[in-house]
Amino acid sequence: MTTQALSYLFVGASFALYIGIAIWSRASSTRDFYVAGGGVHPVVNGMATAADWMSAASFISMAGIIAFTGRDGSVYLMGWTGGYVLLALLLAPYLRKFGRFTVPDFIGERYYSQAARIVAVICLIFISFTYVAGQMRGVGIVFSRFLEVEVGTGVVIGMAVVFMYAVLGGMKGITYTQVAQYCVLIFAYMVPAIFISIMVTGNPVPQLGFGSEINDGSGLSVLQKLDKILLDLGFNEYTAGSKSTIDIFAITAALMFGTAGLPHVLVRFFTVPRVSDARLSAGYALVFIAILYTTAPAVASFARLNLVDTVHDTAYSDAPDWFSNWENTGLVAWQDKNKDGVMQYGAGAALYPDKPAFTDARGIHGERLLSNVATSNDNEVYIDRDIMVLANPEIASLPGWVIALVAAGGVAAALSTAAGLLLVISSAVSHDLLKQTLMPQINEKQELLFARAAAAVAVCVAGLFGIYPPGFVAQVVAFAFGLAAASLFPALLLGIFSKRTNKQGAIAGMLAGLVFTFAYIVHFKFIAPTLNTADHWLWGISPEGIGAIGMLLNFTVALTVSHLSEEPPESVQKLVDNIRIPSGGKANRDY
């Protein structure tokens, strides 16, 4: 069978599995729809959280970014795992004890204010739509390359599948499909990683492999060899960073605190039966996540090494198939600056503007011609970072079924996260906006109907993002973290740990953090992208890391305003005392 036929088979079979699970686990009550009935086993919840968490950004983009940025890529590794420690220690158990349906529920109740609830809903919708946009681009990439359908068609198919299980099953459907999706994606990630690790070093454990000696007789380890060849090509050393320490610090912090403030992750801890389960479940989630996250840097270094080996100083006519396959999707390009028919790869942007603009014509070697201006450096090759994980098995010439598996894994990662995000958007609309604020008279059955309708609308909006995609998957997603760190995280943390914080403080803090972070990102990324350099940044902190400063601003404003206004009412202080104690909650005994 051809690789493409295998890809159809694997992706099709995984879709059938997800839909089967969706039909089996239909939601029959709002409790089912919002929190899967509240009886999910901590290990199951951990696995679902991991799939929910590991998005197209983790699966498709992260290793690619690390491959191209080396040491600097560590911010994603530490940032996207370290947040779970904060989650397990500072938030999850207390939110579980509070035990309602949504994150705005907690904020509305704790800050005894519908206004606070609405602000939380706004933050949540901002964060979740930013995040979902990244997923849809991931789905589009996989479909266009492996199934060779139009990106638009691919997105519509993906959306139809998410629609099936998110709208029918709600949290219950999503939880069990996410368990299946985790299995698919982790298997798809590990198989090629192990294969490549064995091929390059003989060590079957990728986590150890990228420090092991490479089996080409050079006596160097993978990282040493990589440092050496990258230096030769004019890049920085792979294991040395190029970003400033303060920026690395800020980005890591924004990603960590953002992780702990992401509504679609937080809501997963409402689904376990007990407070102690919430703590344990965060641990299991991180174990499942760490399997991929400790493999990703290994994949990154193998991929970079193989890429340089196969591309640099290779005649275009001798280039492997994967090069022209990806060239056809527009994610790889070659501009023969010195007219020698050989691809030279090196430091610096090959093209101006950065992204290739293809004309319809082909050059004398069969390459797609570009209308970009050639830059003055020697680099002739443009490679989109997002393709590294997907192209890696092809670059390493692994068998077709491994490549098909990676396609199915990429789709699983994107769909599982998209579904989780769509669910929190729809429950924020149906539960917090309609039931709790605008239409309190609706009964449970109507609320469930509204929840399904909201999910359906959110699916369509997400689909539009997929067809008209924004930039890099991981970059877009990184902004969602900044916004979460600057808006929701401080409000949640103070709600639990500071009885003195009142509604005025929380609302002012959330708004200050959100507006500041949003304005900073929009200013540097969209209004004045030419000023987006360290000289113009506030204290040398890039837009990716500004969420950390937004968070500090939120804390400062919230605490100051709270101390200048009256104490929260007695009943709220009692509520805080109550959530700090595990016993006496509304527990579910059965898993």
Added chain:
Amino acid sequence: MNNKIDNSNTAETTKQHQNYWRANLRLMAKLLLIWFSVSFGLGIVMADWLDQFSIAGFKLGFWFAQQGAIYVFVLLIFVYAWQMKILDRQYGVDDKANQLAEDESFKRLDS
């Protein structure tokens, strides 16, 4: 809250709960200190200095940033869950206590 499950009115339980909270905060502070040290400390601020040492073929600072910190994070959460289970029992605030009362209050709150 209903008085059947909320027995925090008595001064003694309140005191007990305050001690439990303080013990929790102490444990949290210790673990978060480790959390901060392995990531922001060893993985970022100290990383360049640590790179002069090596472990299993990796420069040490690089290893902490791309591997070590993550392993420590996993350990920290399980240590917290385990230690809190002990504290919960010690201070009589285990979430398995009062199961019957819980189920009743659960029905009330849900309706």
